[in-house]
Amino acid sequence: MLKTDENKISIAEFFEKNRHILGFENSQRALLTSVKEAVDNSLDACESAGILPSIRIEIVERENHEFEVNITDNGPGIDKNKIASSFGSLLYGTKFHSVVQARGQQGIGISAAVLYSQITTGKPAKIISKRAEDRVAYVVKLMINLKKNEPEIMEKEVMMWEHVDHGLSITLFMKGKYQRGKQSIYEYIKNTAIVNPHITIELIEPDKNIVKFARVTDRIPRLPKVIKPYIYGIEIGNIMEIIKRSPDMSVKDFFLKNFSNISTRIASEIESDADVKNIKIHALKHEHIKRIVEYIKKLPVQEPTDEALIPIEEDLIKKGLKNVIGALKPDYYVSPVTGKPKIWNGNPFIVEAGMVWGGDLPADQPIQILRYANRVPLLFQQGGCLITNAISSVNWKQYGLEQRGGSGIPSGPAVALVHVASTKIPYTSEAKEAIAEIPEIENEIKEVVQRLGRRLRMHLNKEIRRKKIEEKFEIINEILPLITEKTVAITGRPEIRYNSIIAKIMNVLWVNVIKENTGEKGKKYTIQVTNYTSAEQQITVYIDCGTVTIKSLSDKNVVNENGRIKWIVKNIDSGNTKTLSMEILSASDDAEIYYADVTGTEVIGIEPLPGDWDIDMPVIEENEEDSSEEDEDEQDS
Amino acid sequence: MSRTLKEVVDEIYEQIKREEIPYLSIKARNRKNLQINNNTGVWNIGNSCIKRSAMKLNGARSILRTLYTIEFILNMSREEKTSTLRELYYISEQWKNGKFSMQDESNKLVEDLEILTDKMRENLRIRPEENGASVIGDLTITEVNRKGNKKKINCKDDVGDGGYALPYNVESEKINFISTNAKFILAIECGGMFDRLTENRFDEKYGAVLVHLKGQPARSTRRFIKRCSEEMNLPVVVFTDGDPWSFRIFASVAYGAIKTSHISDYLATPSAEFMGVTASDIINYNLPTDKLKGEDVNALKAELTDPRFNTEFWKNEIELMLNINKKAEQQSLAKYGLEFVSDHYLPEKLSQMSVL
Structure with a gap:
């Protein structure tokens, strides 16, 4: 970890020593880290100002491996007097001690990029900023004074920024190496677009190739509330640190003032249990704090509110995945799962996960894992990350993925996305590459991805059933007629009928639903019930169309109860089909069709009536079929 | 039925x-x-x-x-x-x-x-389009050629270095055995070893009919060995690599293959004997080896439950191979020089088996 006294040593020396933990260990990485720091800052700034972010990154290669990197956003801009300190200070940013979910958690990032540029090319960073309230844009060229550890403004001017109401632009000149593939700027942009479906981001690569992901929602994530930490899971060190920053006061007041969601009763209890009623906090000894922590450990688990956390939320995870991975034409988007807020070490966190299955994804390789912390993609140190470990410790075979030896990254045509949002992400290092081992977070990730796994399994089971049905139809519609035909031809004996064998092979009632659109909101449903068994059968079909006007019905044995249609079909002889045609005007989505009152045989084609039909709208929790399935324009990646 | x-x-x-x-x-x-x-x-x-x-x-x-x-x-x-x-x-x-x-x-x-x-x-x-094996040795047969004429062929004098190539049909309407001065049939798994023994004139020196099995032998090869053994009254000795797959090659020659178990009577030569390379040979001759792979170990274990290998000899050999965890190729005998196999190894082994 960085220590404050390290500011006393030469800043250049400090940077040289810590290049690896800051993400500048090689020239390829340096380019990526610089872009990433700038983009993370832009997104944070736009969201806190309620602006839908549009970001443009342009990378131009000059001679001698020198790159000109420009990142321009439509953010709120910054005060002209704060430009220098925002981009030229290697001290901690102000965000460091506050408990709030943000991308750029440690404030060192962008200034390190400025420093790296200056060291490798000797050229200053150029920043253009315009706020909505300013009439002109301010242009600042700055470097970092290595002796004083201070920003030094080289040039300052004003300009008219054509067609720009507000925004910020930074240009850096640095030595670098531009590459595509894993751990590249392209990958970072792509992965950022997945979990930030509200942004438009454009990358112009050195060969002028343009990569663009356009926003698929106008919903800006709500702003996280700044909150105080929770006492649950807090350690001695955390308390000592907060005491250091706090004026002297009683223990009870200290807890009431510095922690979230703590009652006077609990604060008093903490005080009396440790027997420190008459000791003020600055006089507390180590063993006092130890007793306090032990007492806190005995308190029941707190459930944090989610006001400090901004999950991406299930429907937007799906939209983001579709927007970016859609080109691979996956067969199935597993409905994403967002967990409940939990606490680690006093910090609230929330885990979300999504998954994509099939299509052009490679089936014989380990699944791709997209890791995110506070909406920022983690591209490095996959093996050393808690997210990877949690996924690896789940038994995926039960959910339909391959996994040798029952642990490790599973294989199969899938991409798994895991997002950890927290007021504080426990990174393994300053470079923010991987999440450290925290049991509370690991358990929650496991739980969330297991829920995801169960949903995948449900889907795969459905696929298996569908395949089985297809196979049966191939037998009865194609193979059995051919077998009979060939048998008759070879033997030269009289024609025979095979119809009664069909029922024996199928042995099901088959409900076939055909849907046609008639005009704008009109739909025509044809429901055919075929008895593929040897005995007579009956069935009741339930159709829920939401609020509808029924234009026509072909069968009189139909009861209509507030848009819920009940079709009673009796005496279906073996091999026979009964049909209901129905034209409706419906504003809502597709009709839901279920069956009941079938005895002694299996039904294929539709699902059984859920138990809560009479109570409420039928909701099948683990079986949801996509409310957000509307067709969106797929973006080419 | x-x-x-x-x-x-x-x-x-x-x-x-x-x-x-x-x-x-x-x-x-x-x-x-x-x-x-x-x-x-x-x-x-x-x-x-x-x-x-x-x-x-x-x-x-x-x-x-x-x-x-x-x-x-x-x-x-x-x-x-x-x-x-x-x-x-x-x-x-x-x-x-x-x-x-x-x-x-x-x-x-x-x-x-x-x-x-x-x-x-x-x-x-x-x-089948599979072609049968090559034969070299002092054996005289007749084959009905394409013109319909019976042609007499001595598998030593009338053939080149490649030997006499078996047609797919080796039944009596096509092939008949006339005479031989050989004392036994040596069925060999690999082409390299077949060529080695031909070059060393092993067939002439020891009175052998060499038959190249070409890995898992085709039906015609097995049928030929059976007929030749029965009609010319020659013992059959099988010489393969020392690995689990070669044991199966021997089994298909001697006991009958699983895939063709419905016509075993027609193809198998139950008097055929396995000569080597055995697991014991690997130890006795200190042969260069490879470690057994997972699939080798599985194959050996499967053989332990195969009724055809349910004999004292095979149980010992299979377990020994599992124990030493090694396998060896026929040609590993070249460790001791190109003549070793024909001048030492085969004569020694064949005398032990009382074939020589």
Whole structure:
């Protein structure tokens, strides 16, 4: 970890020593880290100002491996007097001690990029900023004074920024190496677009190739509330640190003032249990704090509110995945799962996960894992990350993925996305590459991805059933007629009928639903019930169309109860089909069709009536079929 | 109970007529369904059957393929034609849902028809494109050539270094054994070793008929060895690599292969003896080795449950190989020079077996 006294040593020396933990260990990485720091800052700034972010990154290669990197956003801009300190200070940013979910958690990032540029090319960073309230844009060229550890403004001017109401632009000149593939700027942009479906981001690569992901929602994530930490899971060190920053006061007041969601009763209890009623906090000894922590450990688990956390939320995870991975034409988007807020070490966190299955994804390789912390993609140190470990410790075979030896990254045509949002992400290092081992977070990730796994399994089971049905139809519609035909031809004996064998092979009632659109909101449903068994059968079909006007019905044995249609079909002889045609005007989505009152045989084609039909709208929790399935324009990646 | 092809189809006709889901019942070819004939010492197919039913897609396809194949064979017999296994596979392109997706499927189906009808595939007008082995040694035979003439061939004097190449048909209408001065047949797994022994003139020095097995031997090779051994009264000695797969090569020569267990009587030479390379040879001759791979170990373990290997000799050899965890190739004997195999190893081993 960085220590404050390290500011006393030469800043250049400090940077040289810590290049690896800051993400500048090689020239390829340096380019990526610089872009990433700038983009993370832009997104944070736009969201806190309620602006839908549009970001443009342009990378131009000059001679001698020198790159000109420009990142321009439509953010709120910054005060002209704060430009220098925002981009030229290697001290901690102000965000460091506050408990709030943000991308750029440690404030060192962008200034390190400025420093790296200056060291490798000797050229200053150029920043253009315009706020909505300013009439002109301010242009600042700055470097970092290595002796004083201070920003030094080289040039300052004003300009008219054509067609720009507000925004910020930074240009850096640095030595670098531009590459595509894993751990590249392209990958970072792509992965950022997945979990930030509200942004438009454009990358112009050195060969002028343009990569663009356009926003698929106008919903800006709500702003996280700044909150105080929770006492649950807090350690001695955390308390000592907060005491250091706090004026002297009683223990009870200290807890009431510095922690979230703590009652006077609990604060008093903490005080009396440790027997420190008459000791003020600055006089507390180590063993006092130890007793306090032990007492806190005995308190029941707190459930944090989610006001400090901004999950991406299930429907937007799906939209983001579709927007970016859609080109691979996956067969199935597993409905994403967002967990409940939990606490680690006093910090609230929330885990979300999504998954994509099939299509052009490679089936014989380990699944791709997209890791995110506070909406920022983690591209490095996959093996050393808690997210990877949690996924690896789940038994995926039960959910339909391959996994040798029952642990490790599973294989199969899938991409798994895991997002950890927290007021504080426990990174393994300053470079923010991987999440450290925290049991509370690991358990929650496991739980969330297991829920995801169960949903995948449900889907795969459905696929298996569908395949089985297809196979049966191939037998009865194609193979059995051919077998009979060939048998008759070879033997030269009289024609025979095979119809009664069909029922024996199928042995099901088959409900076939055909849907046609008639005009704008009109739909025509044809429901055919075929008895593929040897005995007579009956069935009741339930159709829920939401609020509808029924234009026509072909069968009189139909009861209509507030848009819920009940079709009673009796005496279906073996091999026979009964049909209901129905034209409706419906504003809502597709009709839901279920069956009941079938005895002694299996039904294929539709699902059984859920138990809560009479109570409420039928909701099948683990079986949801996509409310957000509307067709969106797929973006080419 | 042998049936004609048409009777097989008649049965399916009757099933449909009786409103039964069509099925075929065929004797199973697997390790568990092997039965030894104590009179001959050959392992034959047992009586347990598998049922292919049109209830399942694979079964339905298999029945349809059988029908198409039977129709194809009946048409060929009307037109007096024959077809190779590979041609059969390609012919199925026109068979709609009965099309084969791999040649292995059509090969197996032909074997099924052999079982159902108790006939050899040649009698069903299907022949292999697999070519038989090469033979070198003082053995005189006659072969009926393409012109229909019986041609006399001495497999030592009338052939080049490649030896006499066996045709796919080695039955008496094609090949007859006339005379030999050889004392035994040496069946050799690899081409390299066959060439080595030819170059070292092992056949002349020790009176051997060398037969190159070419890995897992073709039917014609096994049939040739059986006929030659019986008709010329020559003992058969099998010389292979020292690994689990080679043990199976020996088993298919001597006891009968699982895949052709329905015609073992026809192909197996139960008097054939395994000479090496044994696991004991690996130790005694201190041969260069490779470590057993996972699949090797699995194959050895499977052999421990294979009834054909249920003898004192094989149990010891298999367990020894598992213990030393090593395998060796025939040609590893070259460690001691190119003549070692013909001047030392073979004479030693063959005297131990009292063949020499």
